[in-house]
Amino acid sequence: MKKRRLLLSVSLFCLSFTSAALAEEVEIGRVPMPVLSSSEWATIHQQQGPNSQIIPVDVNLAVNQGVVYGVNIRHGSGYPEIDQTIVRWIAENWRTDNWFRGGDAYVVSLNVDPVAHHVVFRNNDSSVRHNFPIIEKLRADVISIVRGS
Numbered sequence: 013m014k015k016r017r018l019l020l021s022v023s024l025f026c027l028s029f030t031s032a033a034l035a036e037e038v039e040i041g042r043v044p045m046p047v048l049s050s051s052e053w054a055t056i057h058q059q060q061g062p063n064s065q066i067i068p069v070d071v072n073l074a075v076n077q078g079v080v081y082g083v084n085i086r087h088g089s090g091y092p093e094i095d096q097t098i099v100r101w102i103a104e105n106w107r108t109d110n111w112f113r114g115g116d117a118y119v120v121s122l123n124v125d126p127v128a129h130h131v132v133f134r135n136n137d138s139s140v141r142h143n144f145p146i147i148e149k150l151r152a153d154v155i156s157i158v159r160g161s
Contacts, residue, residue: 037151041078041108045146046101046122046131052094056126059091067091067124068134069098073106075114080106082116089124098122098131108150118152 057064067089074082083103088095108114121134133148 037153039109039149040075040112040114040152041106041150042147043102043106043108043150045133045148046098048094048097048124048129048131052091052097053126053129055091056094056124060126064126067126069095069122069124069131071098071102071120071122073102073114073118073120074116075108075112075118077113078108078110080108086119094124098124106150112152114152120150 056067068087069085069089070087072082072084072086073080080102083099085095085099089098102120122131123134124131130146132146
């Protein structure tokens with residue numbers, strides 16, 4: 013009886029440890045972040061005035077064995093010209109590691125920072141100044157990869 017309880021305890025510990033490990037994100041590539049033109053930054057500045065705020069943008073993309081395709085805006089910035097620049101940039105410049113198939117429902121969240129003139133992943137500190145183009149690690153949730161979604 014004690015052996016069964018010990019085995020059950022060890023099994024539950026291993027299961028919870030494995031689940032915690034799978035909650036991690038893995039790097040699937042390094043990608044150059046979208047670069048907006050000076051006229052696009054001027055448009056944002058003109059619209060927002062002196063109280064510039066970070067603009068969130070969510071992008072849908074499909075990935076198959078490293079090839080990024082089917083890029084479109086899921087949640088736009090409110091500036092269609094800027095949204096299209098971001099979509100074109102991603103479609104033309106992003107690739108992932110060859111092993112990542114990703115599927116057709118991969119979502120990337122970006123912040124457009126009009127003060128720092130950067131486009132960065134939403135979870136990154138956009139106040140850090142980088143040289144252009146910024147190269148960032150593209151990450152994916154391990155659970156999505158394991159489940160094949």
